[in-house]
Amino acid sequence: MDIPVVNFNAYKLGEDQIPDERLSVMIEEIKQAFSGNGFVYLENTGIEQQEVNRVMDVSKKFFHLPEDTKKLCTRNSDHENFNGWVSTETERLSPQRPGDLKEAFNVSAIDSELKWPSDAAIPEFQEVLDSFFRRCKALALRVLEVTALSLGLERDFFVSKHRLIGSNKNCTTLRTLYYPPLQKLTVKPNQVRCGEHSDYGSLTLLFQDESGGLEVMNRSGQYISAPCIPGTVLVNIADLMQRWTSDVLVSTFHRVLLPPDDKMNTSRQSVAFFVHPDKDEIISCCDGSNKYPPVNALQYVMGRVDVSYKNANSKNLSV
Numbered sequence: 001m002d003i004p005v006v007n008f009n010a011y012k013l014g015e016d017q018i019p020d021e022r023l024s025v026m027i028e029e030i031k032q033a034f035s036g037n038g039f040v041y042l043e044n045t046g047i048e049q050q051e052v053n054r055v056m057d058v059s060k061k062f063f064h065l066p067e068d069t070k071k072l073c074t075r076n077s078d079h080e081n082f083n084g085w086v087s088t089e090t091e092r093l094s095p096q097r098p099g100d101l102k103e104a105f106n107v108s109a110i111d112s113e114l115k116w117p118s119d120a121a122i123p124e125f126q127e128v129l130d131s132f133f134r135r136c137k138a139l140a141l142r143v144l145e146v147t148a149l150s151l152g153l154e155r156d157f158f159v160s161k162h163r164l165i166g167s168n169k170n171c172t173t174l175r176t177l178y179y180p181p182l183q184k185l186t187v188k189p190n191q192v193r194c195g196e197h198s199d200y201g202s203l204t205l206l207f208q209d210e211s212g213g214l215e216v217m218n219r220s221g222q223y224i225s226a227p228c229i230p231g232t233v234l235v236n237i238a239d240l241m242q243r244w245t246s247d248v249l250v251s252t253f254h255r256v257l258l259p260p261d262d263k264m265n266t267s268r269q270s271v272a273f274f275v276h277p278d279k280d281e282i283i284s285c286c287d288g289s290n291k292y293p294p295v296n297a298l299q300y301v302m303g304r305v306d307v308s309y310k311n312a313n314s315k316n317l318s319v
């Protein structure tokens with residue numbers, strides 16, 4: 001299989017700090033995956049499918065609210081954090097295509113002034129998303145530890161630059177995505193659910209519903225299917241991590257096209273956790289090679305966003 005499944009059981013959430021030797025098999029498998037196609041399915045992470053289903057259920061209720069109610073939560077695009085609702089066709093992740101046929105709700109700084117839908121609309125929305133944010137954060141830190149070990153670095157090499165996840169000093173974002181059924185929409189030529197792109201930060205955790213649809217570019221430049229494997233977490237390397245590791249780990253293009261004709265009446269959901277270093281950190285090549293000059297983490301992400309805005313008339317942002 002082009003995207004391997006790796007058993008994370010040895011370091012699943014709830015397991016204590018494990019000696020590096022006990023992690024050695026997993027470390028090697030993860031290194032192969034991240035330096036190959038840049039994607040891996042992790043099984044036995046401690047995040048259960050039931051938790052993911054809860055997030056999907058509560059998100060669907062949110063996306064089904066009237067447009068006017070969702071508008072009250074709209075993301076402020078001038079702001080350095082990504083909190084809030086993003087409506088259909090507002091973003092285009094590929095500048096070559098029209099706006100993406102998806103909606104999203106972002107939670108980045110959980111202690112900030114994020115405009116949540118009123119309790120009356122969906123009482124449990126905030127609680128479910130906040131708690132899933134914390135679970136994803138805990139898993140992401142473990143994956144960052146294993147990634148550091150896989151490169152022969154100190155265990156906390158990456159984690160030490162991700163201390164402020166969940167505060168407004170870090171851009172890490174939990175994003176719940178909804179791809180509406182298409183039969184009621186007018187689909188423009190070349191328009192897709194999520195255009196070709198790579199993610200910007202350190203790494204991304206991704207959970208899809210069973211409709212699948214994600215495609216990942218392999219090393220030969222062909223798109224391969226990355227279906228939903230229930231109970232697993234799909235993890236991919238993002239651009240800043242590729243740069244940080246002097247291209248040893250690879251950040252890969254991926255996309256979600258339109259569903260087949262007989263599935264045009266079905267929706268799709270996914271949940272992504274985009275991990276970023278703390279805004280003030282300076283990121284220098286971890287091998288000391290100076291292949292890329294040191295860069296401030298916030299300037300890097302905002303630079304990527306700016307370029308995307310210039311390339312497209314509409315907003316183009318994937319955190």
Ligand SMILES: O=C(O)CCC(=O)C(=O)O
Binds near residue numbers: 206214255
């Ligand atoms: O919905 C998906 O499966 C992928 C979404 C994605 O890649 C992104 O938002 O960066």
Ligand SMILES: [Fe+2]
Binds near residue numbers: 197198199254318
């Ligand atoms: Fe992505």
